[in-house]
Structures are given as C-alpha cells and as structure tokens.
Amino acid sequence: MLSAFVLSQGRLIQIPIESAADLARPEVFWVDLVDPTDAERDLVESVFRYELPEDEDLEDIEESARCYVDHAGLHLNSYFLHQDSEGAANVTVSFLLNRGRLLTMRQEELAVFRLFRLRARVQPGFVENAEDVLLGIYAVAVEYDADVLEGVYTKLESVSARVLKGGDALNDEGMAETVSDIAQQEDINGKVRLDLMDTRRSLSFLLRSRSLNHEQETDLREILRDLESLNNHTAFLFDKINFLMDAVMGLINLAQSKIIKIFSIASVVFLPPTVIASTYGMNFQMMPELNWELGYPFAIALMILSGIAPYWFFKRKGWL
Template identity: 75%
Template sequence: MLNAFVLSAGRLMQVPALTPDDLKRPEVLWVDMVDPTDEERELVQRVFRLELPEDEELLDLEESARCYMDDNGLHISSFFLHNDGEESSNVTVSFLLNEGRLLTIRQEELAVIRLFRLRARVQPGFVTTAQDILLAIYDAAVEYDADVLEEIYAKLDEVSRRVLDRTREMTDELMGEALAELAGHEDTNGKVRLDLMDTRRALSFLLRSRTLGSEQENNLREILRDLESLNNHSAFLFEKINFLMDAVMGLINLAQNKIIKIFSIASVVFLPPTLVASIYGMNFAHMPELAETWGYPAALVLMVISGIAPYWFFKRKGWL
C-alpha cells in the first residue's frame, strides 16, 4: 500500500488519488509504504531516483547498515513495537529524508503510525517539515512503549496479588497460569526494551547528523530523556518479573516437598511393621512363638504398635 501526505491548512492530509504526478508535487512531505508491491516500489524509485531497501535489508542489525547518510539523503531503520492482539513483535521501519521529504517503508501497519496520522490530521501546526514528521513518529513510539510498560506493570500487580495472597491456596493449575503469564510479560518487556535501545541509537545518530533545527534538537533531547526513564522502568519490571518467578517456583518447590514429605513419613511408619513381619517370616526351627496359639495375634499387635509409635513421635515433634 502506497500513501502520500501533504500539508493543508496546517494539517497533514492524505492525497486522495495517487499518480506519479501526485508524488512529484513539491508540497508532498511524506510518502508512506506498507508492504508495497513491486509496482509501487518501482514507482517510488523511478519518481525519486533512489534505491529502496529490500525486505532482508530491513532486518540487518548492524548500526552502519541501519543509520547512514549517502547521496540520496539520511537513512534510518528502527524497531517499532507491534501488537496484533495476541503477541508482541518488533517491526522494522525504514526512514529516508530526501530533499525535504520523508519516505517510510515497513511490512506491517503499526498503531504508532496510526496515532501519529490522527494527531497530524486534527491538530493544525502539529508538523510543518519532514523532520517534524520523523520526530513526531518517534515521540509517538516512545509514548506507545510507555503505555505498554504501564500495562505490564498493572498485569504484574494482579499476578503478584494472586501469588502472594495467603488466604488463597495456589493449586497446580493456578501456578502454571502464573508462570505462563510471567513468561509472556517478560517476553513483551524484552521487546519493549529492544525497541527503546534501538530508538535511542537512531535518535543519537539523528542528533549527530546536524540535519535538525535548534528547536527540533531540543525536542529530540526531550525524547531521549523520556527514553532514559523508560529504560529504568523496564529494568525495574525485569526485577519484579524475576521476583515473582522466584516466588512461584518457591511455591512449586514447597508443594513438591509436601508430597516428598508424605512419602518419607509413610516409608518410616511402615518400616518397623515390615521388620516384624520379616523376622517372623524366617524359616528357623526354634522360634517359640510359632508353636503358641497367641503367637499370630501377638505379632499383629506388635506390628500395629511399631507403626503407630513413629507416627505419634512425628506428631509430637510437630513434623506433621
């Protein structure tokens, strides 16, 4: 999908009918490509006389390949968080500042881009240049990451109440659910942290490129300060997740220890009766009790007493 945007009365509006002539209009500030077809990719390359990155190039993590300048302009590729409702992922968005125009290409539609388009459409003067668009998209991405981290914290608080609630017994099913939730939150938090680190790298390169005005540089530094605070919050969430993981694993170990304790006590309780039965099961000729009528009942009573005695001893010691 190929879209172009122009400023109209201070608002960023989409060009209704997109032709090669529309793309060449000098007032076009932003050309946005979402999973473009070969024809759309060829059209943009022909109109602007440049090479767009291929899909495999978007996945390159080398800083020299993700942030650089050449004859076509300034190139930046960054991770943006994408949530399809079931799981989160990092989607690479490639930016190109070319002759006062911003070109973007990505494989997925992102909530961050939708949020930026909405703001730029309803707020006059929200953006005025291609550099403003680039900074506003990164600002929206940082805000989106902050919302995701707040959501993770709220969900971790719910898990914490369930795990640490002494009035509620943690069954195997509940502990399994808690572990699955914590693993999911850890994965999402890790993707947010990767997104924040990559965004910081891209913005630092943009600051060093000297392509921004003084006010834009001040805005960029504000975004970098927000990134630093979010990095600290993400690290705190990792610690909280690890603590809850340890707590759940501790509860699982306690439950397992109770089972092992039952088997251990049962083996000790039945050991003396087994010893008595083994003694009277010997095939010796001179065992006086074997010839007596009271021998069999006496052996049974002895076995019962020898089994009750260890149980009574453990109970008195408070081990049961």
C-alpha cells in the first residue's frame, strides 16, 4: 500500500496517488509504503531515484548498515514492536530522509503509525516538516513501548497474586499455565528492550547527523531520556520475572517433595508389617506359633499395630 501526505491547515492529510506527477508534487513531504506491490515500488523509485530494498533484505539488514548517509540521503532502519493475537514481534522499518522528504517502508501495518497519523490529523501544528514526522513516529513508538511494558507489569501482578493465593494455581494445570504466562511476558519484555536499544542507536545517529534544528534536537533528547527510563524499567521487569519463575519452580519442587514424602512414609509404615509377615512366612518346624490356634489372628493384629504405630508417630511429630 502506498500513501502520501501533505499539510493542510497544520494537519496531516493523505492524498490520492495515481501517477508519478502526484507523488512528485513539492507539497508531498511524507511517503509511506506498507508491503508495496511491484508497481508501487517502481513508482516510488522513479520519483526518489532510490532502489528500495526487497522484503527479505529489509529483515536481513546488517548491524553496521542500519544507520548511514549516502547520496540518497539519511537512512535509518529501526525495530518497531508489533503485537497481535499470536504474540509480539520486532518489525524493521526503513526511513529515508532527503531534501525535506521522508520515505518510510515496512512489511506490515503497525499500531505506532496508525496512532501517529491520527494525532497529526486531529492536532494542528503537530508536525510541520519531514523531520517532525520522523521524530513524531519515534516519540509515539516510545509511548507505545511504555504501554506494552505497563501491560507486562499488570500481567505479572496477576501471576504474582495467583502464585501467592495457591489453591488451583498449585496443581499441574495451574503450574503449566503460570509458567507459560511468565515465559510469554519475558518474551515480550525482551522484544521491547531490543526495540528500545535499537531506537536509541538510531536516534543517537540522527542527533550526530546534524539534520535537525535546535528545537527538534531538544525534543530528540527528551525522547532519549524517556528511552533510558524505560530501559531501566525493563531491567526491573526482568528481575520480577526471574523472581516469579524461581518462586514457581520452588513451588513445583515443594509439590514434588510432598509426593516423594508420601512414598517415603508409606514405605516406612509398611516396613514393620512386611518384616512380621516375612518372619512368620519362613515355616520352620520349631516355631511355636505354627500350631497355635490364635497364631494367624495374632500375626494379622501384630502387622496392623506395627503399621499404625509409625503412622501415629509421624502424625504426632507433624510430619504428615
């Protein structure tokens, strides 16, 4: 999908693109590509005089080539977080800033871009040029990451309450669900941290490029400070995740220990009756109880008492 934007009364407005002339209009300062077709790629390449990367190339960009400047302009390739029903993923977005025009390209639509377009459309003066669009997208991305981290913290709080409450959470199904929830939040937190680190690198490069005015550089430094605070928060969440995982593993070990404890006590309880039964099962001729009329009931009673005695002792000690 190909989208082009202009300013109208200080608001961001999308215009229809039917030809290269529409795209080359001087008032068009932002061109956005989402999983473009071959025809859309050819159209943009003819106007920007820049060969767009293929989808697989966009995902396999080398670390050393994520931020650079060449004849086409300033290039930034950054991770942006994408969440759906299947989980979270980092999607690479390619930015090209050249002569007051911004070209963005990605493989799928992102919530960050939708939110930015909404704000720029309803708030007059939210953006004034291509550099404002670039900074605005990164600012919204940081806010989006903050919201995701808040969601991770809320989910971990519910997991903590479930673990502390016990009950059904301590059975096999509850434990499996709890471990799965913790692992999922760890995965999301890790992707947010990678997103933040990559964004900080891109913004630092943008700051060094001297492509912004003084006010925009001030805004960029504010974004970097927000990034730093969010990075610290991800570290806190990792500590919380590790604590919860250790707590759950401890509960699992306790549950397994109780099972082993039951088997151990059962073996001790049945050991004396087994000894008595083995003794009277030897059938020696000189055993006086063999000819005793009450010998059989006596042996049964003795085995029962010898089994009850250890059980009573363990119960009194509080081991059961």
